Amino acid sequence: MKDFFELIASLFEDVLFVPFDAIRELELSSWFAANGLNFIFILIGAVAFVYWMLQLKKFNDNNEEDRSVKAHVFLGKNAKY
Incomplete structure (x- = not known):
């Protein structure tokens, strides 16, 4: 062993x-x-963050998200319908 x-x-x-x-x-x-590898990872993370924010903005501009109270009732116990 x-x-x-x-x-x-x-x-x-x-x-x-x-x-x-x-x-x-x-x-x-x-x-x-x-530390070049760390710089590469930071760059990849920054590019992914910018891409994600642009995608969120695109969906927000198209009003594709259901923003009604019923869609987010799980966020709080006191959410009213």
Whole structure:
């Protein structure tokens, strides 16, 4: 059983964490290069946010949402019909 857990530890340390080790080494020479992946994720998130807001505006301008009180009765216990 001990060999099984050592195999799992070896898998993570020697194989799966190699990219993170490379990024850690790169960070000593260039902070911007090491954090490039974070910048890419931030850019993807910003683009997705803008796209989502434009889609919401399009649906809002077309009045496609049911804004009656009955449609949102689940929002509160004291909602009146």
